[in-house]
Amino acid sequence: EDQVTQSPEALRLQEGESSSLNCSYTVSGLRGLFWYRQDPGKGPEFLFTLYSAGEEKEKERLKATLTKKESFLHITAPKPEDSATYLCAVQPYQAGTALIFGKGTTLSVSS
Amino acid sequence: DGGITQSPKYLFRKEGQNVTLSCEQNLNHDAMYWYRQDPGQGLRLIYYSQIVNDFQKGDIAEGYSVSREKKESFPLTVTSAQKNPTAFYLCASKGFGSGANVLTFGAGSRLTVL
Numbered sequence: 001e002d003q004v005t006q007s008p009e010a011l012r013l014q015e016g017e018s019s020s021l022n023c024s025y026t027v028s029g030l031r032g033l034f035w036y037r038q039d040p041g042k043g044p045e046f047l048f049t050l051y052s053a054g055e056e057k058e059k060e061r062l063k064a065t066l067t068k069k070e071s072f073l074h075i076t077a078p079k080p081e082d083s084a085t086y087l088c089a090v091q092p093y094q095a096g097t098a099l100i101f102g103k104g105t106t107l108s109v110s111s
Numbered sequence: 112d113g114g115i116t117q118s119p120k121y122l123f124r125k126e127g128q129n130v131t132l133s134c135e136q137n138l139n140h141d142a143m144y145w146y147r148q149d150p151g152q153g154l155r156l157i158y159y160s161q162i163v164n165d166f167q168k169g170d171i172a173e174g175y176s177v178s179r180e181k182k183e184s185f186p187l188t189v190t191s192a193q194k195n196p197t198a199f200y201l202c203a204s205k206g207f208g209s210g211a212n213v214l215t216f217g218a219g220s221r222l223t224v225l
Contacts, residue, residue, distance in 0.1 A: 004153070009151075031212065032212050034212075034213070034214070036216075041199075041219070041221075042218055042219065043115075043117075043201055043203075043216035043217050043218050043219050044154075044201070044214075044216045045216075046213050046214070046215070049212060049213060087153070087154070089154075089214075091212055098144060098156050098159050098169065099214060101146075101153040101154040101155075102153050103151065103152060103153040104153065
């Protein structure tokens with residue numbers, strides 16, 4: 001069964017304290033892995049797509065990486081405005097299959 | 112600006128009532144999706160549609176119904192058969208082509224059953 005597991009469920013950081021979020025996945029064939037950011041009471045906002053092992057993408061303080069079994073979202077020197085829930089999703093290779101989402105990691109950054 | 116509009120943002124329903132959540136997109140996307148989000152749960156797929164006049168059940172379709180009469184619109188009806196409808200509902204769309212695997216989400220509709 002295809003599934004996505006994110007850890008930790010919640011993460012509290014001090015401003016400037018770098019850390020990583022994990023997304024491990026089991027899928028018969030991976031078409032793509034996606035990271036989204038979701039603020040409370042709002043819809044998820046797209047961050048990154050990764051397609052193959054070894055691929056990396058960066059945006060401001062965020063960097064996403066991908067291996068054959070997991071992805072990491074590295075947050076360097078976070079700021080309070082980075083506080084949000086980060087969602088990971090996989091697109092199985094089978095055509096027409098919808099994204100499978102993990103439960104998310106809720107990040108809180110205090111100043 | 113192109114995007115997805117969900118309405119209403121907040122909705123209250125009495126037990127036994129059907130309610131319909133609206134989802135409209137002006138992105139010219141072919142595929143549209145409805146997800147349900149509960150606290151501590153991931154997004155769970157209710158229904159999706161890849162073309163007009165066609166849709167498929169997702170993982171938790173029981174108690175819900177949809178229609179896709181126009182490319183731009185994908186309304187979701189929460190029927191009285193849905194036993195626990197209080198949740199945050201998200202509509203999303205996706206096009207086909209280069210970079211088209213990305214789902215674009217609306218702002219969501221929060222349904223509360225009184």
